[in-house]
Amino acid sequence: MSNNTTSAVEVEGWKNFEVSFDNFERLPAERGEYIESAKFSCFGSHQWCLAVYPGGELFSPDGKVSIYLYHKSRGDIEVESSIMVKSSLNTNQQLRDMGKYLFPPAGSAADCLGEDDFDRIKIIANGLHKGALVVQVRMRQVVDTTRPAVVPGSDAFIPENPLCKIILGKFMNEESADIVFEVGDESGGKHGTRKSARTVSTFYAHRFILQECAPLLAPSSSDDNDERRKA
Numbered sequence: 001m002s003n004n005t006t007s008a009v010e011v012e013g014w015k016n017f018e019v020s021f022d023n024f025e026r027l028p029a030e031r032g033e034y035i036e037s038a039k040f041s042c043f044g045s046h047q048w049c050l051a052v053y054p055g056g057e058l059f060s061p062d063g064k065v066s067i068y069l070y071h072k073s074r075g076d077i078e079v080e081s082s083i084m085v086k087s088s089l090n091t092n093q094q095l096r097d098m099g100k101y102l103f104p105p106a107g108s109a110a111d112c113l114g115e116d117d118f119d120r121i122k123i124i125a126n127g128l129h130k131g132a133l134v135v136q137v138r139m140r141q142v143v144d145t146t147r148p149a150v151v152p153g154s155d156a157f158i159p160e161n162p163l164c165k166i167i168l169g170k171f172m173n174e175e176s177a178d179i180v181f182e183v184g185d186e187s188g189g190k191h192g193t194r195k196s197a198r199t200v201s202t203f204y205a206h207r208f209i210l211q212e213c214a215p216l217l218a219p220s221s222s223d224d225n226d227e228r229r230k231a
Helices: 120-126 163-169 207-213
Strands: 004-011 014-021 047-053 064-071 077-086 092-103 112-119 132-141 179-185 199-205
Touching (some): 014 047, 047 132, 092 112
Antiparallel strands (some): 077 092, 179 199
């Protein structure tokens, strides 16, 4: 959902963006409800947007507004930034300096940065411009010459690490397993009657995985164990 406009100005290496969210007081004020701005470009083809939670995030204190800057491109980028809610008198109000942050590619768990403590009452009383919330974002790229540049949207080949997929594919693989667990279930009958038949389940495993990930089972898979093939 978006009902905003964006403008940009550059001053002394800082990129300044103003994003307005119209009819702020009419926006959903329940915790966790948000409105997302249109995307804007900064630092080449890197795309960004603002997300405003008029009633705060799920765990925000009462009466607070949350504002987050989201990275919307492939590749990572380190940026120094701040977020400011502008007052109706066009003066700075509720400035939050967010410092330097390495934004990962879009879709990652940490692809955003923001603050949860903007005062909603102050915003409504002093911060609306004809009913619109105006947020200014200041951004400056942090250049690290020791890291290779990554161009968002490029066709550069980035190989994936297949190790996890390979290990998962070995689960219960009888051909590659070097240890076998047989788990039996033998239950007795009622009132001293004969025991029921024993049920055995077989599990194929790998010693090096058990030794690293399952300490309780590691002794049965050690080289000193006589039952190397069956435990």
